[in-house]
Structures are given as C-alpha cells and as structure tokens.
Amino acid sequence: xxxxxxPGAEVKKPGESLKISCKGSGYSxxxxxxxxxxxxxxxxxxxxxxxxxxxxxxxxxxSFQGQVTISADKSISTAYLQWSSLxxxxxxMYYCARGVxxxxxxxxxxxxxxxxVTVSS
Amino acid sequence: EIVMTxxxxxxxxxxxxxxxxSCRASQDISSNLAWYQQKPGQAPRLLIYGASTRATxxxxxxxxxxxxTEFTLTISSLQSExxxxxxxxxxxxxxxxxxxxxxxxx
Numbered sequence: 001x002x003x004x005x006x007p008g009a010e011v012k013k014p015g016e017s018l019k020i021s022c023k024g025s026g027y028s029x030x031x032x033x034x035x036x037x038x039x040x041x042x043x044x045x046x047x048x049x050x051x052x053x054x055x056x057x058x059x060x061x062x063s064f065q066g067q068v069t070i071s072a073d074k075s076i077s078t079a080y081l082q083w084s085s086l087x088x089x090x091x092x093m094y095y096c097a098r099g100v101x102x103x104x105x106x107x108x109x110x111x112x113x114x115x116x117v118t119v120s121s
Numbered sequence: 122e123i124v125m126t127x128x129x130x131x132x133x134x135x136x137x138x139x140x141x142x143s144c145r146a147s148q149d150i151s152s153n154l155a156w157y158q159q160k161p162g163q164a165p166r167l168l169i170y171g172a173s174t175r176a177t178x179x180x181x182x183x184x185x186x187x188x189x190t191e192f193t194l195t196i197s198s199l200q201s202e203x204x205x206x207x208x209x210x211x212x213x214x215x216x217x218x219x220x221x222x223x224x225x226x227x
Contacts, residue, residue: 035216037165045157045165045208047216061215062122095164102171105212107155109176111164 002026004034004096004112011118012086019082020115022096029077030054033099033106036070036081039114040092050099050106051079086119093117123147123211127219133227136199142222144192144209153213156185156194159221160205168207169194196224 005023012018022034035050049060053072060070072079079096093114099106124147134140144154152172157165167176169185172192182197196203204226209219 044220045210045218047218059215097165100170102153102212105153105214105216107167107170107210107212107216108157108165109167109170111166113164 002110004098004110006094006096006112006115008113009116009118011120013121014088014119015085016119017082017084018086018117019080020094020117022079022081022112024077024079024098027098030074033101034072034079035097035099035106035108036068036079037095037097037108038064038092039095045095048081048094053077053079086117088119088121090117091119123150123214123217125209125211125217125219127207127209127222129222130220131223131225133225134199135227136201138199138227140196140199140203140224142194142196142207142224144187144194144219146190146192146211146213149189150211150213152188153211154185154187154192155210155212156183157208157210158203158205159208160202165208199224201226 036048038046048064049070051058051070053074095114096112097108098110126145128143154172156169159165173185206221
C-alpha cells in the first residue's frame with residue numbers, strides 16, 4: 001500500500017525541541033518530494049516547506065524559514081520536521097504530503113494522517 | 122506571494138443537488154490549481170489537479186474548471202459523504218491554499 005505514516009501526537013513544553021517523522025512506503029521514496037503542511041486548530045492549510053529525499057534539496061516557505069528544519073534519511077524512507085525551541089503558538093496538526101512537480105512547483109497527491117503537536121506548560 | 126480566495130466561506134446545499142465552489146487567485150496561475158477535500162478529523166485528499174483533471178479514484182461527480190485567476194469546483198449530485206471542507210491550492214509559485222469552503226447540509 002502506498003502511504004505516508006506519521007506518529008499520532010506529541011506533547012511538549014515551551015522551549016523544548018522536537019523532531020517528527022514521516023515514513024513513506026509502497027513507492028520509490030527518493031523520486032518524490034515530501035512537503036510539510038501546518039493546520040492550526042480550526043484553521044486552514046499552510047505550506048511550510050518541502051524536501052527531495054533523493055538529494056536532500058529543500059525549500060522553505062518564507063513564513064517558516066528559520067523557524068523549522070526539514071530533513072530526510074533516504075536509507076529508511078523517512079522525512080523529518082524539527083524545532084529547536086517550541087512555542088505555544090506551534091500547537092497544530094502537521095501533515096506530510098507527497099509533492100508532484102508540475103513545471104517548477106507542486107501539488108500534493110498523498111497525505112499522511114498528521115501529527116498533532118501540543119505545546120503547553 | 123499569490124493569495125487564494127475561496128467563496129463562499131460556507132455553502133448550504135441539499136443532498137442530490139449541485140454544489141458550485143469558487144476560488145480566485147490574486148494573479149494569473151494558468152491551470153496550476155488543485156482542489157482538496159478534508160473531512161473532520163482526517164487529512165486532506167486530492168480531488169483535482171491541473172484545474173480539471175480528477176485524481177485517481179475520484180468519482181465523476183467532481184469536476185473542476187477555469188484558468189488564469191478564476192476557478193470552480195462543481196459537485197454534480199451531492200452525496201452524504203461530500204459534506205466537508207474544500208480547499209484550493211495554487212502551484213504556479215510557492216504553494217498557497219485558499220481559506221476553505223465548508224459545504225454543509227441544507
């Protein structure tokens with residue numbers, strides 16, 4: 001089965017670090033981009049950034065540049081999103097999604113179920 | 122940044138009727154537009170890409186149209202499972218999503 005698997009939830013305190021994962025299976029992981037998308041409680045979708053696991057080429061939305069780090073380990077077909085110091089405002093659902101490129105940019109044809117990150121003291 | 126504006130914010134339609142959702146781009150995006158459906162507690166699902174191409178497994182009652190700055194998603198005969206939130210997304214430049222249209226039962 002073609003899928004992206006994410007952990008269900010993480011609970012952290014402000015100031016703590018966090019790295020969440022997205023494991024692809026059922027397809028050639030190195031041949032598709034993997035994006036991260038944020039959805040704050042009751043809100044819409046925000047594209048954060050994207051990585052090409054084949055060579056770790058990555059792009060960030062200007063809104064998230066410097067706030068998070070995207071990485072990938074192609075040997076285990078897993079992409080990551082990490083924070084060095086969480087804030088309460090990082091509380092949200094985070095989805096990974098497979099990016100299909102058209103010309104230069106991407107739409108997203110396969111989504112993980114999301115990781116709910118809760119940051120609270 | 123390309124801003125995507127969806128209308129209406131909420132649409133009330135009876136089962137079996139047609140629903141028409143709109144999406145406008147702040148600048149010309151050609152046909153670089155996708156539509157997604159998100160049900161409560163679930164991840165988004167790709168419905169349409171290239172403004173009018175249905176994704177794999179998407180029923181024929183879903184259709185997309187438009188180019189440039191004006192786009193439409195039409196659901197020809199609403200089924201109970203279609204009542205959810207719909208997002209458009211442009212990929213002519215850095216990806217951006219509309220704010221969503223909630224389709225609810227009338």
